[in-house]
Amino acid sequence: MDQLQAEVCIVGAGFAGLAAAYKLKQAGQAVRVLEARDRIGGKVYTQLLPDGTPINMGGTWLGAGHDRMHALAKEMGLETFRQYVQGDNLMLLGGKVHRYSGTLPRINPLALFDVGLAMQMLNWMASQVPLDAPWEAEKAHEWDAQTIGAWIDSRWHATTTTAQKMLRTIFCELFMSDPAEVSLLHALHLIHSLKSIEWAVGAVGGAQQDLVVGGTRGSPSASPLGWAMRCACERPCVGSCRRPTASRSSEIR
Numbered sequence: 001m002d003q004l005q006a007e008v009c010i011v012g013a014g015f016a017g018l019a020a021a022y023k024l025k026q027a028g029q030a031v032r033v034l035e036a037r038d039r040i041g042g043k044v045y046t047q048l049l050p051d052g053t054p055i056n057m058g059g060t061w062l063g064a065g066h067d068r069m070h071a072l073a074k075e076m077g078l079e080t081f082r083q084y085v086q087g088d089n090l091m092l093l094g095g096k097v098h099r100y101s102g103t104l105p106r107i108n109p110l111a112l113f114d115v116g117l118a119m120q121m122l123n124w125m126a127s128q129v130p131l132d133a134p135w136e137a138e139k140a141h142e143w144d145a146q147t148i149g150a151w152i153d154s155r156w157h158a159t160t161t162t163a164q165k166m167l168r169t170i171f172c173e174l175f176m177s178d179p180a181e182v183s184l185l186h187a188l189h190l191i192h193s194l195k196s197i198e199w200a201v202g203a204v205g206g207a208q209q210d211l212v213v214g215g216t217r218g219s220p221s222a223s224p225l226g227w228a229m230r231c232a233c234e235r236p237c238v239g240s241c242r243r244p245t246a247s248r249s250s251e252i253r
């Protein structure tokens, strides 16, 4: 087995690992990034259609207030653009398509009120979960012993079936998995870290505000993240990076 030498070894070439490698390299450290998969980017993955159109399969938007990500993108020479929000919205609910403009869908007002109330309850519960130590929330054990799906399904929290369906859709979208598989405590921690449910699902002023021109992974020619990507992806490696000695590692000097 090859032996790798480095001052710092980073496990995982997702954006966190790559950003850490970039900062450490700027600080003059020799860094190795180890990646288990045959590509870098982790949960950020942009596929290009034959005509060059980028399709983001994972991490996509830079949210309002994601100042460090915006600054990093700028530093990388990447441009961003606003999420397009003109026109009507469509919502498929119970097999029926609802077309509406603005933020409030034209559905049963009681169901809308019900959703709003449940969201405020969740926002309030989330505010009780410490960001740096969620396990220290007063009700941490109680909330971790149930799923966000079970919470939504309780008639105490959402009384109408429509409200339950809408809440399930919101959390499916947030977690990319069935709410029945997500701890309530984890969901609350995420809501708190994202500010609120409204922010998490919002476009302008919310989590889905800006996109990167060319896709989230950025153009391989953009530097210096593009540089890090070239180091890990392409052969031969450029600059002072050595060709990876192990197929899934790259040295960044």
Ligand SMILES: Cc1cc2nc3c(=O)[nH]c(=O)nc-3n(C[C@H](O)[C@H](O)[C@H](O)COP(=O)(O)OP(=O)(O)OC[C@H]3O[C@@H](n4cnc5c(N)ncnc54)[C@H](O)[C@@H]3O)c2cc1C
Pocket (backbone or CB within 6 Å): 011, 012, 013, 014, 015, 016, 017, 034, 035, 036, 037, 040, 041, 042, 043, 044, 057, 058, 059, 060, 061, 062, 063, 176
């Ligand atoms: C579908 C989807 C949509 C999203 N949309 C957004 C969005 O719009 N905006 C936003 O801000 N965020 C979004 N996210 C979240 C965002 O993509 C992630 O928070 C972020 O990419 C996580 O980066 P990371 O480096 O921390 O982890 P990861 O991207 O998970 O990277 C970890 C890397 O480590 C590797 N690894 C793990 N274990 C080992 C090991 N033992 N040895 C070697 N390698 C290992 C993995 O293969 C992976 O490449 C989305 C996520 C998904 C899945």
